[in-house]
Amino acid sequence: MKPEVPIEVDAATGAWSVDGIPMILVPRHFFLNNHLAIESALGVQKYSELLFDAGYKSAYVWCEKEARTHGLKGVEVFHHYMKRLSQRGWGQFRVESVDPQTGRARVQVHHSVFAVERKNAKACYMFRGWFPGALEFVGGKKLKLTSNEIQCAAEGHEHCVFEAAPR
Numbered sequence: 488m489k490p491e492v493p494i495e496v497d498a499a500t501g502a503w504s505v506d507g508i509p510m511i512l513v514p515r516h517f518f519l520n521n522h523l524a525i526e527s528a529l530g531v532q533k534y535s536e537l538l539f540d541a542g543y544k545s546a547y548v549w550c551e552k553e554a555r556t557h558g559l560k561g562v563e564v565f566h567h568y569m570k571r572l573s574q575r576g577w578g579q580f581r582v583e584s585v586d587p588q589t590g591r592a593r594v595q596v597h598h599s600v601f602a603v604e605r606k607n608a609k610a611c612y613m614f615r616g617w618f619p620g621a622l623e624f625v626g627g628k629k630l631k632l633t634s635n636e637i638q639c640a641a642e643g644h645e646h647c648v649f650e651a652a653p654r
């Protein structure tokens with residue numbers, strides 16, 4: 488099938504965008520090679536912390552823009568985010584449960600790009616900040632959330648599971 492996201496290309500600059508947000512299309516191996524190079528230099532612990540903050544911020548801003556573009560409200564924004572991530576090839580994000588009041592959520596990720604080539608470790612920590620960023624946009628900044636990968640397909644599980652909860 489064809490992509491389900493509305494990709495636009497600027498005729499003058501060649502820049503790609505989806506819903507007015509600039510995008511870059513890159514080979515997955517290029518992205519993962521960069522990711523693994525930084526992981527081996529910094530170590531998982533340090534890299535994971537840096538990615539949490541960067542991912543949180545990016546998710547929050549993305550949700551803000553998309554809510555405006557599509558006129559989405561409340562938890563719809565979170566579901567839209569999970570749908571778009573799935574449509575953009577990161578993996579298939581399936582929301583098991585979400586409570587927008589408390590920010591608690593449980594999300595399955597099937598076919599995560601990070602789990603494809605890894606073994607015996609939780610591989611998908613780049614996603615960690617994305618759930619709190621989106622859920623704090625939905626529930627308001629009064630929420631202070633964190634999230635963790637509870638199980639990973641790279642460890643031999645059927646799929647990955649993330650839980651978001653108050654810190």
Ligand SMILES: [Zn+2]
Binds near residue numbers: 601610640647
């Ligand atoms: Zn995983």
